[in-house]
Amino acid sequence: QLQLQESGPGLVKPSETLSLTCSVSGDSIRSNSHYWAWVRQPPGKGLEWIGSIYYVGNSDIHPSLRRRVAISVDTSKNQFSLNLKSVTAADTAVYYCAREFSSSPELDYWGQGILVSVSS
Amino acid sequence: SSELTQDPSVSVALGQTVTITCHGDILRDYYANWYQQKPGRAPVLIIYDKTNRPSGIPDRFSGSTSGNMASLTITGAQADDEGDYYCNSRDINTNSVVFGGGTKLTVL
Numbered sequence: 001q002l003q004l005q006e007s008g009p010g011l012v013k014p015s016e017t018l019s020l021t022c023s024v025s026g027d028s029i030r031s032n033s034h035y036w037a038w039v040r041q042p043p044g045k046g047l048e049w050i051g052s053i054y055y056v057g058n059s060d061i062h063p064s065l066r067r068r069v070a071i072s073v074d075t076s077k078n079q080f081s082l083n084l085k086s087v088t089a090a091d092t093a094v095y096y097c098a099r100e101f102s103s104s105p106e107l108d109y110w111g112q113g114i115l116v117s118v119s120s
Numbered sequence: 121s122s123e124l125t126q127d128p129s130v131s132v133a134l135g136q137t138v139t140i141t142c143h144g145d146i147l148r149d150y151y152a153n154w155y156q157q158k159p160g161r162a163p164v165l166i167i168y169d170k171t172n173r174p175s176g177i178p179d180r181f182s183g184s185t186s187g188n189m190a191s192l193t194i195t196g197a198q199a200d201d202e203g204d205y206y207c208n209s210r211d212i213n214t215n216s217v218v219f220g221g222g223t224k225l226t227v228l
Contacts, residue, residue, distance in 0.1 A: 046220070047157075049218065060215045096163075104150075104153075104210070105208055105210040107153075107208075108168070110164075111162065112161075113162050
């Protein structure tokens with residue numbers, strides 16, 4: 001059974017960089033059929049796709065976040081990571097990692113999510 | 121526009137049928153998927169590729185698409201169906217995944 005687990009700091013200061021890692025277990029991240037995605041959800045609000053990455057390293061990022069987001073993959077550790085720079089309070093959210101089909105937009109496996117607050 | 125629009129809230133009497141809709145021009149190019157989210161939990165995929173259900177999803181959930189509108193129908197709603205429902209699709213112009221704003225379902 002595929003499992004994803006987010007890890008990283010729960011508190012980040014304004015203007016700093018938010019860094020999260022998603023550890024994948026139960027299957028290889030080197031899948032020809034899947035991308036690996038980040039989705040966030042501000043408190044009380046809806047879901048927002050941040051971006052996703054293929055195991056060879058090519059990624060797609062939400063147009064509104066492209067200047068601040070980088071997604072990377074480490075196949076040796078079966079992990080992928082999110083860096084979001086210059087954070088503000090508006091970036092406070094639960095951050096989820098998920099598996100995304102490369103040929104379609106369905107996300108079929110999700111991590112439990114991690115709350116990241118931006119505050120000084 | 122790459123937006124997907126959903127009604128913020130819908131209610132249904134226990135055992136009755138309810139339809140949740142999702143509107144957006146990008147649905148003309150790419151199909152919709154549906155997710156259920158309970159408070160404090162991660163979303164769960166319940167409909168993919170317009171009409172298909174993942175293993176373990178009850179058959180009272182069904183999906184359809186017509187033009188720029190996708191629909192999720194729950195036939196015989198149960199108390200456990202309360203939660204937030206999100207549609208999503210892909211904007212082929214930006215290759216971005218797009219989520220609808222979500223619909224909160226209340227079972228009366």
